[in-house]
Amino acid sequence: MRPRVKYTVICRHKNEYPVSVMCRFFQVSRSGYYDFVHRLGRPEKDxxxxxxxxxxxxxxxxxxxxxxxxxxxxxxxxxxxxxxxxxxxxxYGLLAEIRRRRKWGNLGQQAHQYENLLDRRFHADRPNSKWVTDISYIHTRQGMLYLSMIRDLYDNSIAA
Structure with missing residues (x-):
């Protein structure tokens, strides 16, 4: 048990038992106890x-x-x-909250793997012929927000 805890117990029961007897029982010095009592009145320097x-x-x-x-x-x-x-x-418990990198790993086997239809040809000759999607992750104080949209490659307009 830490001396600080012992001093707190002695301080609580000082009206019931003599301080010197309690200090002997807890094996702490009387001067240490009185130093602790003196520090209680002082504001914390940090x-x-x-x-x-x-x-x-x-x-x-x-x-x-x-x-x-x-x-x-x-x-x-x-x-x-x-x-x-x-x-x-x-x-005071003010150390940084360590954010761990999220491990995506293998999220399970996909039922079907789709072929790449665009093959890096991101230009469309007519509207609604090529649509692409994107998901953005936005970190906020309240948590994670997800922004998902579908874009038409013809004029880069947002379809959904």
Whole structure:
């Protein structure tokens, strides 16, 4: 059990039992306990920097790791050691969300494989003779959006 947890338990029960007895029981020093109590009243020294990091994290869509965050803060005039930035980001849960590349792999056997009718001839002599389709994936904060359209190659108009 971490000393911080032990100190919290001692602090909760200090009115019921003597502090020195509880410190002996938990095998922690009394000076460490009183130092912990003294720190409780003080504001967190990293809180202001953590707020700035959290703000920048939202601007970067939670993709910046500690190195890029360090560079951004440095450009803004906040000079800290990169390891300090890493420690604060770990402490407050502000590390980048790692986006893994999606593995498409083999999605199963297709029932029928169609032949290539266009054969890279993307010019049409009359309307509605050659249609092509395309799917675009749009990443947003709410999730993935899909844009699918059918185009007429004669005049590049959208058929559907």
């Amino acid at each position: 809180a202001a920097l953590a707020e700035i990091i959290a703000e920048q994290r939202e601007h970067s869509f939670r993709t910046y790791g500690y190195r890029r965050m360090w560079l951004v803060l440095k450009k803004r005039g906040t000079h800290r050691n990169p390891k300090t930035i890493l420690r604060i980001m770990e402490k």
